[in-house]
Amino acid sequence: MTFSPLVGAYPLARPRRLRQSGWVRDLVAEHHLSVSDLIWPIFVHDKDVARDPIRSLEGVDRLSITEAVKEAREAHALGIPALALFPNIDPSLRNDDATAAYDPDGLIARTCRAIKSAVPEMGLIVDVALDPFTSHGHDGILSDGRIHNERTIEILTRQALVQAEAGADVLAPSDMMDGRIGEIRKALEAQGLTDKLILSYAAKYASAFYGPFRDAVGTSALKGDKKTYQMDSANTDEALREVAMDLQEGADMVMVKPGLPYLDIVQRVSETFKVPTFVYQVSGEYAMIKAAVNAGFMDHDKGVFETLLAFKRAGASGVLTYFAKYVAEKLKG
Ligand SMILES: NCc1[nH]cc(CCC(=O)O)c1CC(=O)O
Numbered sequence: 001m002t003f004s005p006l007v008g009a010y011p012l013a014r015p016r017r018l019r020q021s022g023w024v025r026d027l028v029a030e031h032h033l034s035v036s037d038l039i040w041p042i043f044v045h046d047k048d049v050a051r052d053p054i055r056s057l058e059g060v061d062r063l064s065i066t067e068a069v070k071e072a073r074e075a076h077a078l079g080i081p082a083l084a085l086f087p088n089i090d091p092s093l094r095n096d097d098a099t100a101a102y103d104p105d106g107l108i109a110r111t112c113r114a115i116k117s118a119v120p121e122m123g124l125i126v127d128v129a130l131d132p133f134t135s136h137g138h139d140g141i142l143s144d145g146r147i148h149n150e151r152t153i154e155i156l157t158r159q160a161l162v163q164a165e166a167g168a169d170v171l172a173p174s175d176m177m178d179g180r181i182g183e184i185r186k187a188l189e190a191q192g193l194t195d196k197l198i199l200s201y202a203a204k205y206a207s208a209f210y211g212p213f214r215d216a217v218g219t220s221a222l223k224g225d226k227k228t229y230q231m232d233s234a235n236t237d238e239a240l241r242e243v244a245m246d247l248q249e250g251a252d253m254v255m256v257k258p259g260l261p262y263l264d265i266v267q268r269v270s271e272t273f274k275v276p277t278f279v280y281q282v283s284g285e286y287a288m289i290k291a292a293v294n295a296g297f298m299d300h301d302k303g304v305f306e307t308l309l310a311f312k313r314a315g316a317s318g319v320l321t322y323f324a325k326y327v328a329e330k331l332k333g
């Protein structure tokens with residue numbers, strides 16, 4: 001570390017001078033949160049109701065397509081650059097082969113078309129993973145009780161193509177199969193879909209913080225865990241290898257997930273690769289803040305802004321957060 005000549009000893013140096021009032025704190029702030037940092041994950045469903053509250057995610061509803069379009073319009077007006085879409089489909093449509101994942105008239109494809117025709121300027125990020133479509137809630141195809149890597153990639157690739165054709169701008173594989181980025185990239189190129197972006201969930205950890213999300217997409221009945229494909233929370237070097245592979249295979253952007261418990265990973269990835277690095281403030285992190293606020297232990301807005309700024313400090317280009325619309329409104333007002 002090098003020191004500027006102005007860094008001296010007390011009392012010549014009094015760090016508190018720079019903190020004495022709002023204007024100077026603002027002036028010297030090293031990091032800022034702005035609306036362009038926010039990606040808003042939303043849940044769509046195929047039920048016959050406009051909004052269906054998610055019990056474990058206070059203030060977040062599953063939306064009908066019509067409602068999702070409405071929200072997309074509002075989010076765009078607020079300056080939110082992109083939405084991330086997640087489906088909750090009827091259990092009767094889920095099966096062992098996740099065939100609904102690549103239905104060109106499936107819920108996500110229809111949602112993409114509806115949002116793209118109403119708000120074409122809104123970036124659409126679509127999850128590429130099988131868990132909302134399998135009967136068991138795993139992210140892949142089971143074979144002898146194990147997730148079969150190559151068979152899963154085949155379905156993921158079909159899913160990605162369908163989503164891309166339906167208008168998704170960004171394909172975001174969150175499944176953690178090995179080699180899927182390369183296969184999806186090849187398939188996109190072969191179809192002439194050369195502008196489609198890939199945001200790889202490159203370093204996704206097997207985490208206790210996904211509970212409310214599984215409630216939201218209807219996979220809470222999942223048996224066992226995802227430790228044979230998602231990363232072990234003991235590891236950091238492995239995250240760098242995962243990211244390196246996905247970049248080599250054709251990812252444009254990478255993601256670290258969850259957020260706050262993995263800030264060290266966000267920092268290492270962004271510093272090592274200097275590529276757009278995103279972080280997901282996941283459902284359990286959101287629920288934890290809400291719970292602390294409800295218990296009277298934390299101020300809501302201060303907690304939300306402090307956690308989001310932490311991601312910026314760690315080097316994130318942007319954050320997926322269920323607080324996105326709320327924060328965009330606050331930033332505007
Ligand atoms: N493909 C699964 C997926 N995609 C996004 C999340 C979690 C997001 C959140 O908790 O907000 C998960 C959960 C899981 O891996 O079980």
Ligand SMILES: [Mg+2]
Nearest residue numbers: 176177178242
């Ligand atoms: Mg990988």
